[in-house]
Amino acid sequence: MVPWQGNLSFRVYNPDKPKKYGIKAYMFCDAVTGYCLRLKLYPGKSETPASANGATYDLVMDMMRGYFGQGYILYMDNYYSSPQLYTDLFVLGCGATGTLRVNRKGIPQRIKDKKYHDRKVVYLLSTIEEAAKAPCGRVAPRTGTPIENPAIVNVYNKYMGGIDRSDQMVSYATFNARTLKWWKRVIFHVISLATLNAYLCYKTLTPRKPMLHRVFRKQLVTELVQSVNRACVPGMSTKPVGRPSTAAEPIMRLQGQHFPMKIVGTGIKKNITRACVVCSVAERQRLESIGEKRKRAGKESSYQCDKCLSALCVDPCFKLFHTHKDYIAAYKTRVMVNK
Template sequence: MAEMKRFIAMGFVVQLDISEYWTTSVVNSTPFSPSVMPRDRFWLLMCFFHLANNNGQLRRGNAGQNPLYKLGSLYKNIVCSFGTVFRPHQHLSMDEEMVPWRGNLSFRVHNPDKPKKNGIKAYMLCDAVTGYCLRFKLYTGKSGTPDCANGYHDRKVVYLLSTIEEAAKAPCGRVAPRTGTTIENPAIVNAFKYMGGVDRSDQMVSGDVL
């Protein structure tokens, strides 16, 4: 168990390539990694690292098949732990994020409009002030729209959830160019200024924010 903790701790330091954890270059060397685990031992554990018993996995297309089965209970434990160690501010941000991945995966997505065009799509709930990720859910396929969502049409249909704002509409500060009438949107749209939490979380993971 102690060795597996050291194996997981290697991820505390981010390198562009796994081999760089043991590089002797003066510029890129990380003394932490060699002190935790030798390179050959790390590669051996990486080859046989599993979080679930493959014999219990249902094949794709069978009823009850779980696309995230190989993540075992670790995925659920991590998701639940995120929200217990930090008390968020009042305003939260919920948005989608792309986790880069080019391997063979049935629910891998390609979005040419994103900076990270290939990977796993994740829905994230983050603190709007700090960018801390409170919850996230990996996208594994299409599903229906929640019944509790409130939808309105801007350039396309947008579904909104709120426990603060009501469904009543309010002026948004814009005027329709053809009719000159004041445009009204649901009051929750006024809270869009707090939607930067997920973007800030992504910047922190990428190392763009100190």
């Protein structure tokens, strides 16, 4: 369940889940490690009519496509199990074991008569396991005798926790930021799931003293950031996006010796002028504040700084540009207030 409490046509409510409202996701995981092989979101009521065997039958067959005939065993809960599904999976070369809803359509009476009573009556169905008694690995606290369960129960309890294990580990690093976009929740859930899959692969390849999941995530983020910083993609612009910052400018502009020099052209024209980077910007901002628009504002100068190569009026813009971090605010304070 991908948590989501906003308005959404295919949002579901499940009282058995820790997060009761959200987007349902069907998962197909490895029974031992919890590695997610496939993920399919529940999109609400489908426009395509279900087959005669039901929508859950169609879902399982679609998720298992590509794994038939290879000797895999599928474990599932009673939401999916049915005799017809298990029979067809067996014909396609795939075993199946799971609990069963006895009121499901097509359940023979002889299956209803065969039940296992734990704290409550449990019905199980399998095409590969037997109902013979087998030790479960525990002993009775008073007598010390081994506790025996049907073999099908022991196998089901052993291999049915793959999805729960995956959900548990993903929940440790959930996307908790508030958002009005449901698809952002899904995207970050899929990213967390992919990160978990990478960690499970790492643990398989590193059997001795693997790092913790949280340490793996931090190291993964660090290496991804470093790889982006080292990457040099041809054609990608390195110009920062957004309003230019003046934080990095004072290093050159406010240090050293700067002198005005005449702007020299490369063509026939001799007297070349450019808009002053101080007063032209300040005047344009002032005019915009009073609702007046002009193509040109401020002054144009035929002088520039010999090091910065920025066009500047000799007085007072040249001095303000090289002595104030925020030269626009300094110009407004010194010049525009006097007006």
